Amino acid sequence: MNSKRLVDRIVAQKASSLAAALENEAREQGEALSVLVDPERGDGRGQRLLLSAKRLLERHFGSRNEAPDLLVSRLIQSLAQKQRQER
Numbered sequence: 001m002n003s004k005r006l007v008d009r010i011v012a013q014k015a016s017s018l019a020a021a022l023e024n025e026a027r028e029q030g031e032a033l034s035v036l037v038d039p040e041r042g043d044g045r046g047q048r049l050l051l052s053a054k055r056l057l058e059r060h061f062g063s064r065n066e067a068p069d070l071l072v073s074r075l076i077q078s079l080a081q082k083q084r085q086e087r
Contacts, residue, residue: 011070011071011074014057014071016078018053018071018075022050022053022075022079023079023082050072050075050076053071053072053075054069054071054072057071057072
């Protein structure tokens, strides 16, 4: 397995587990998944959760690395897909 595919697989796994954690947090706070996906909805708690997640990832990967942005992007895609499936 080449290194790019390995990194992509790790990023996908981390995004999936992060999506589950954020989904649980949103549910505990009584927020719909749409609040996490759409920054224009809700009171901003979902966006704060995403920013917190991004900061944690930046600490892990380094802020100059594109991995945090990629993970957050995949996380949002995962949440949006899950929300569409729930409808």
